[in-house]
Amino acid sequence: MKEILQDSEEREYQKILNAYRLTGKTIFPVKENRIGLRFETFYNAKYLEPYYIFLEQNQENEQLSIFRHTLPHFIPLDELEAKYLNKDMNKFANMVDDYLQAFVMRREEVRTLTNNKLNRKPRVNNAYSSIEFTILLKDK
Numbered sequence: 001m002k003e004i005l006q007d008s009e010e011r012e013y014q015k016i017l018n019a020y021r022l023t024g025k026t027i028f029p030v031k032e033n034r035i036g037l038r039f040e041t042f043y044n045a046k047y048l049e050p051y052y053i054f055l056e057q058n059q060e061n062e063q064l065s066i067f068r069h070t071l072p073h074f075i076p077l078d079e080l081e082a083k084y085l086n087k088d089m090n091k092f093a094n095m096v097d098d099y100l101q102a103f104v105m106r107r108e109e110v111r112t113l114t115n116n117k118l119n120r121k122p123r124v125n126n127a128y129s130s131i132e133f134t135i136l137l138k139d140k
Helices: 002-021 077-085 089-116
Strands: 025-031 034-043 046-057 064-069
Touching (some): 034 089, 046 089, 077 089
Antiparallel strands (some): 025 034, 034 046, 046 064
16 A cells, blocks of 8 residues: 555656646756756757756855756856856746757757758857858759
């Protein structure tokens, strides 16, 4: 009976977690003084890869700092951390999410364009903020 109740509680917890994931941002405990932020990315109503930031709380002054992350290197995380992390966690998470969603949208738009319209693969930088492509015109 105890196993059935535990199973039911775990399923309920998973349902709640999935509902929170629909918002695109979730926070979860990692260790005693660490928490994780999960950012869901999506395009065209489909979930793509998640990104994570792991925060560590300083025991002396209770300030948070970034311990580890999986974000692309071109996202100005140091700047966002200094400006928002210990002042407005919501703003910090929203700004990170905005950068991630913008990157994923640019990347997926280039992929769509490449698959549907272009004869050649375009040249892009890692952030997909600079795109160079060639158009070949056919004679009639």
